[in-house]
Amino acid sequence: MSSLPYHLAELAIALDPTRPEHLMPALAPRHRRVLDVGCGAGQTLVGSGMAEPDGEREGWGVDVDVEALAAGRARWPRLPLAAARGEALPFADASFDLVVSRVALPYMRIPVALAEFARVLRPGGDLWLALHDWRMTRGELRDALRRRAWKALAYRGYVALNGLAFQVAGRVFAFPDGRGRVESWQGARGMRTALARAGFVDVALDGGRRAMVATARRPG
Incomplete structure (x- = not known):
């Protein structure tokens, strides 16, 4: 199944700040090089205004979805x-001033x-993450x-x-189907511990209505 309709729907959300799902990182003047993971x-x-390099700020993106990447390259070369x-x-x-990841970290080995x-963050660089908390997984379990x-239901379990x-342990495991898929939900305790172990400081967590947002800084 193509993931492109999902990404186009997410683009509409990113471009419309009136949408309740609109959840975007705040950019500061010091964020001259920005990396979006996922x-x-x-x-x-x-949606953050980086479709065209302007000499003041440039954005880079990485993803594993080659179809979505191809669509993005065609539209914003x-x-x-x-x-x-x-x-x-x-x-x-130390290549970037800001790393963001909007609901992609849950599918990684955190x-x-x-x-x-x-x-890849420069000393003093910032991190912004939108995450899946327990509420989302609970809703998906109930729906299944x-x-x-x-x-x-087995996968959501x-x-x-x-x-x-x-x-509890700060570890995530692949789904046992041999494909290497990883997915988890994130709570405040687990994220604080994982971010500290990765060397981040000034960790802040906001469990909003739509998703949990974590921010942190690389010491510098």
């Missing part, structure tokens, strides 16, 4: 988008990805149970247990 078609960068995983970013150390985010969708493992 960028899709580039919607968060575009000057926006640098590359195929890469958050756990193995193709950038030199400790590894956070270490990579810290590596209501529909008697047993395969979906894995996500629930994986999030619990992250909360």
Whole structure:
């Protein structure tokens, strides 16, 4: 199934601040180089005004979804988008002033990805993450149970247990189907511990109505 309709819908949300789902990082003048990990078609960068380099700020995006990346390149050819995983970013150390990831970290091996985010951030650089908290997983479990969708229920049970493992032990595990898929939910305790272990400071968590947002800073 194509993921493109999802990314186009997310673009509409990113471009419309009146939408209740609109959730975007705040950019400061010091954020001259911005990396979006899990960028899709580039919607968060575009919604933040970085579709065209202007000499003041430039945005870069990486994702594993090659279809979404192709759509983004076709629409915004000057926006640098590359195929890469958050756990193995193709950038030199201290390359960016701000790393953002909008509901993509839940599908990564979180400790590894956070270490990579810290590596590519310059000293004093900022991190902004939108996450999946327990409320989302709970709703998906209830929906799968209501529909008697047993395969979906089994997978959501894995996500629930994986999030619990992250909360308690700071670890996440791949779904045992041999495909290497990873998904978890994130809670405040688990994120504070994981961010601290990755070397971040000034951690702040906001469990809003739509999603949990975490911000932090690389020391510098």
